[in-house]
Amino acid sequence: MDHTDMGINTSGGACGTCGGLTYVISRQGDRAQARICDCSVRCSVCEGRGHMLVEREETFSKKVGARKYEVLVPCACTLRTRRVARYNEVGLPGVVAHASFENYRSAKPEQDRARSVAMHFAHQFDKKGPNTGFILSGPVGTGKTHLLAATLAHLVLEVGMVARYVEISLLYATIRRGFQEGKSGGEIIGPLSEVEVLAIDELGKGRGSPFEMETLDELIARRYNANRTTLFATNYSLEPERKNARPTNGYHSTEDTKSALKGNELLNERVGERIYSRLCEMCTFVELPKDTPDRRRTRQEMESRTSQPTVAGRSNR
Ligand SMILES: Nc1ncnc2c1ncn2[C@@H]1O[C@H](COP(=O)(O)OP(=O)(O)OP(=O)(O)O)[C@@H](O)[C@H]1O
Ligand SMILES: [Mg+2]
Numbered sequence: 403m404d405h406t407d408m409g410i411n412t413s414g415g416a417c418g419t420c421g422g423l424t425y426v427i428s429r430q431g432d433r434a435q436a437r438i439c440d441c442s443v444r445c446s447v448c449e450g451r452g453h454m455l456v457e458r459e460e461t462f463s464k465k466v467g468a469r470k471y472e473v474l475v476p477c478a479c480t481l482r483t484r485r486v487a488r489y490n491e492v493g494l495p496g497v498v499a500h501a502s503f504e505n506y507r508s509a510k511p512e513q514d515r516a517r518s519v520a521m522h523f524a525h526q527f528d529k530k531g532p533n534t535g536f537i538l539s540g541p542v543g544t545g546k547t548h549l550l551a552a553t554l555a556h557l558v559l560e561v562g563m564v565a566r567y568v569e570i571s572l573l574y575a576t577i578r579r580g581f582q583e584g585k586s587g588g589e590i591i592g593p594l595s596e597v598e599v600l601a602i603d604e605l606g607k608g609r610g611s612p613f614e615m616e617t618l619d620e621l622i623a624r625r626y627n628a629n630r631t632t633l634f635a636t637n638y639s640l641e642p643e644r645k646n647a648r649p650t651n652g653y654h655s656t657e658d659t660k661s662a663l664k665g666n667e668l669l670n671e672r673v674g675e676r677i678y679s680r681l682c683e684m685c686t687f688v689e690l691p692k693d694t695p696d697r698r699r700t701r702q703e704m705e706s707r708t709s710q711p712t713v714a715g716r717s718n719r
């Protein structure tokens with residue numbers, strides 16, 4: 403178990419900057435980046451050597467009896483350095499650098515569920531796998547990307563996994579650019595289909611062109627076939643039964659029903675049945691109700707109501 407290795411703060415006592423985590427995540431331009439906290443830069447366990455001698459005792463033969471010997475083992479600080487470097491490869495956006503499970507707020511019971519599904523997934527993650535992922539569906543500004551970011555940070559920095567975050571339209575754009583440079587779609591998708599944990603944000607977004615659908619199909623099918631863990635967030639609804647929900651009183655025309663469903667599009671209609679069917683097996687579904695408050699708006703309203711703007715104005719982020 404090396405889940406807690408990173409939590410060892412060798413300077414003793416809780417650090418005011420990292421709270422004992424030994425690393426800090428902050429926004430650097432458009433990216434979330436981690437660094438080792440000042441309290442842990444100089445490792446007091448190995449004094450910067452990166453390894454240390456530990457005493458082992460073992461009985462090799464009954465005749466000789468137990469023998470003590472020393473072995474050189476890598477220090478926890480090398481693990482820390484490696485994980486911080488890996489975090490910086492995840493590709494999480496800077497706007498959610500502050501995101502954690504602790505600072506996620508629920509305005510709806512479904513948000514409590516979203517948080518606990520994500521937290522349970524992160525804390526119970528089995529390195530030997532397979533692990534069932536999750537998909538968060540909900541309106542804008544409800545903390546879906548926030549929870550993806552908190553989950554990936556835990557998996558990479560505390561569990562030691564390799565992970566990637568992709569926003570779907572940026573992925574399509576990257577592949578298109580790759581095509582122009584003479585690369586094949588598979589070449590670009592390859593690393594993403596093989597990474598241990600992948601988070602795909604904004605699922606269902608895009609033009610739904612054959613190129614986009616084929617790309618997504620290939621990526622998800624490859625991950626599904628290899629039993630790899632994938633997390634998703636989407637603005638589209640997950641409830642397929644809503645599609646069949648027809649008014650029962652007979653007073654509504656088909657047109658009424660159609661317009662009522664507008665802006666309420668279903669994910670399976672966006673990504674197609676092949677992909678949706680695989681998602682059902684790969685993920686726990688969490689749907690946030692349509693009236694879940696948009697945190698971007700409520701925060702702005704709260705800030706504009708505060709007559710005296712202070713630095714702490716954004717401290718709820
Ligand atoms: N429930 C929440 N608790 C704490 N912070 C939140 C919550 N929801 C959103 N935020 C904050 O609001 C901002 C926007 O949230 P986020 O990007 O996670 O929303 P989203 O659900 O992914 O929206 P979109 O559908 O537009 O992508 C972020 O700074 C995030 O940390
Ligand atoms: Mg988002």
Ligand SMILES: [Zn+2]
Nearest residue numbers: 417420439441
């Ligand atoms: Zn610190």
Ligand SMILES: [Zn+2]
Nearest residue numbers: 445448477479
């Ligand atoms: Zn060390």
